[in-house]
Amino acid sequence: MITPVKEILKMASDANTSVIAFNCVDYNQIYSVIHxxxxxxxxxxxxxxxxxxxxxxxxxxxxxxxxxxxxxxxxKTPVGLHLDHCQDFNYIIRAIRAGFSCVMYDGSMLPxxxxxxxxxxxxxxxxxxxxxxxxxxxxxxxxxTVTDQSNLDLYTQPDVxxxxxxxxxxxxxxxxxxxxxxxxxxxxxxxxNRLSEINAATDTPLVLxxxxxxxxxxLDQAFTHGINxxxxxxxxxxxxxxTLKDFGQKYGSEGNIFDFPSYxxxxxxxxLVKKLELSKF
Ligand code: 13P
Numbered sequence: 001m002i003t004p005v006k007e008i009l010k011m012a013s014d015a016n017t018s019v020i021a022f023n024c025v026d027y028n029q030i031y032s033v034i035h036x037x038x039x040x041x042x043x044x045x046x047x048x049x050x051x052x053x054x055x056x057x058x059x060x061x062x063x064x065x066x067x068x069x070x071x072x073x074x075x076k077t078p079v080g081l082h083l084d085h086c087q088d089f090n091y092i093i094r095a096i097r098a099g100f101s102c103v104m105y106d107g108s109m110l111p112x113x114x115x116x117x118x119x120x121x122x123x124x125x126x127x128x129x130x131x132x133x134x135x136x137x138x139x140x141x142x143x144x145t146v147t148d149q150s151n152l153d154l155y156t157q158p159d160v161x162x163x164x165x166x167x168x169x170x171x172x173x174x175x176x177x178x179x180x181x182x183x184x185x186x187x188x189x190x191x192x193n194r195l196s197e198i199n200a201a202t203d204t205p206l207v208l209x210x211x212x213x214x215x216x217x218x219l220d221q222a223f224t225h226g227i228n229x230x231x232x233x234x235x236x237x238x239x240x241x242x243t244l245k246d247f248g249q250k251y252g253s254e255g256n257i258f259d260f261p262s263y264x265x266x267x268x269x270x271x272l273v274k275k276l277e278l279s280k281f
Contacts, residue, residue: 001072001073001075001076001077001078001079002068002069002072002073002079002080002081003043003078003079003080003101004080004101004102004130004132005045005080005081005082005101005102005132006101006102006132006171007078008043008045008078008080009132009171009172009205009228009229010205011043011078011281012043012205012228012229012279012281013205013228015280015281016223016224016280017223017224017228017279017280017281018208018219018222018223018227018228018229018230018278018279019042019043019044019045019080019228019229019230019279019281020042020044020045020211020230020232020275020276020278020279021044021045021046021047021080021082021084021229021230021231021232022044022045022046022047022232022233022236022272022275023047023048023049023052023084023231023232023233023236023237024046024047024048024064024236025052025053025058025059025237026058026059027067027071028240028260028261028264028265028268029236029240029268030046030064030067030068030071031071031261031265032264032265032268032269032272033046033272034046034068034071034072034074034075034077034079035071035074035075035265035269036268036269036272036273036276037075037077037079037272037276038075038076038077039269039273040273040276040277041077041281042077042276042277042279042281043077043078043079043080043279043281044077044078044079044080044276045079045080045081045082045102045229046064046068046079046080046081046082047082047083047084047231047233048061048064048082048083048084048095048100049084049085049233050083050084050085050086050088050091051085060098061083061091061094061095061098061100062094062098064098065081065095065098065099065100066098068081069081069099080101080102081099081100081101081102082100082101082102082103082104082134083095083100083102083103083104084104084231085104085106086103086104086105086106087105087106087107089121089122092105092122092125092126093125096125096126096129096131100131101130101131101132102131102132102133102134102171102172103122103126103131103132103133103134104133104134104135104136104174105118105119105122105123105133105134105135105170106135106136106174107119107135107136108136108137108138108139108140108174108176109139112160112164115135115136115137115164115168116164116167116168119133119135119168119169119170120167120168120169123168123169123170123171124169127169132171132172133168133169133170133171133172134170134171134172134173134174134207134229135164135168135170135172135173135174136173136174136175136176136209137156137157137160137161137164137173137174137175137176138154138155138156138157138175138176138177139154139176140154140174140176140179140180140181140209140210141154141176141180141181142180142181142182143180143181143182143183143184143185143188143210143213144182144183144185145180146185146186148180149178149179149180149184149186149188149210150178154176155176155177155178155191155194156173156175156176156177156194156198158194158197158198158200158201159201161173161175161198161201161202162201162202165202165204170204171204171205172204172205172206172207172228172229173198173202173204173205173206173207174206174207174208174209175195175198175206175207175208177190177191177192177194177195177198177208177222178190178191179208179209179210179211179214180210181209181210181233181234182210182212182234183212183213183234183238184212184213187213187215188210188213188214188218189218190208190214190218190221190222192218192221192222192225195222195225195226195227196225196226198226199225199226205228205229206226206227206228206229207227207228207229207230207231208222208227208229208230208231209231210231211230211231211232211233212232212233212234212235212236212238213234213235216278219278220278223278223279223280230278232275235271236268236271236272239267239268239271240264240268243263243264243267243268244260244264247259247260247263247264
C-alpha cells in the first residue's frame with residue numbers, strides 16, 4: 001500500500017527501529033523489494049537516485065513512481081516513494097509532481113548557511129504539497145576514499161543539528177557518523193556516541209547512508225540510537241549484476257531473456273528478506 005514516507009518514518013521512530021530504503025532502477029528491483037517487504041510484513045522505501053535514473057536512461061521519475069505505485073497497490077505492507085540525493089530544484093519539483101512523498105535535497109557539500117537556505121527553499125515548496133524533505137548535515141562521502149569515512153571534519157556536529165533542523169524545516173536528517181557510499185575498503189566503525197548525542201539534541205528521524213557492508217551488530221546499535229531510515233544501494237546493485245552474469249553463464253546461447261525475471265527475483269528477494277529482518281517493526 002503506497003504510504004507517505006513521513007508516516008513510515010513516524011512508525012519507525014515509534015518502534016525505535018529503522019525502515020530500510022533501497023535504491024532501485026528497474027521493475028525487477030522494485031517488484032522484489034516490495035514483495036520481499038510483504039513477505040516479512042515490514043514497511044519499506046523504494047528510492048530513486050537521479051544520477052542512476054537519467055544518465056543511463058533506466059527510468060524517469062514518472063515511470064519509477066508509476067512502477068512503485070502499481071506494485072505497492074498489490075500488497076498490504078506500507079511502501080514509501082523517496083527521491084534520493086538531489087541538488088536540482090527543477091528535478092525535485094518534477095519528482096513531487098510524479099508522486100514522490102519525500103525528496104532529499106543534498107546540500108552537504110555547501111557551506112552551512114547555504115545548505116540551510118537551499119533546504120528551506122525546497123521545504124517551502126515540498127511542504128505546500130504535503131511532501132517531506134530529507135536534508136544532510138556533515139557529509140557522507142565515498143568509501144573508495146578511505147579518509148571520507150574517518151575524517152571527523154565531515155562528521156555531523158551534534159550541537160549544530162538542532163539549529164539546522166529548526167531553520168531548514170527538514171523532516172528527516174542524514175547524518176555523517178562514519179559510513180560512506182560504495183564498497184568499503186576498511187570495515188566502517190559507526191560513531192554511536194555521536195549518533196546518541198545528535199539524537200538527544202533533536203526529535204527528527206535520522207538517516208544512515210552508505211548502508212552496504214556495515215556489520216549487522218553496528219546496525220542494531222544505530223537503529224536503537226536514532227536511525228529511522230537506512231539507505232542501501234551498492235550491494236543490492238552488485239547482487240543484481242551477479243545474478244545477470246550467472247544467468248548468462250548458466251544458459252549461454254540457449255538462454256531466453258523472458259526467463260530472467262523469474263530467475264532473478266527469488267534471488268534478490270532472499271537477500272532483501274535478510275536485510276529487512278534487521279528492521280524490528
Ligand atoms: P550504498 O550504495 O553504499 O549502500 O549507499 C546507499 C545510499 O546511501 C544511497 O543514498
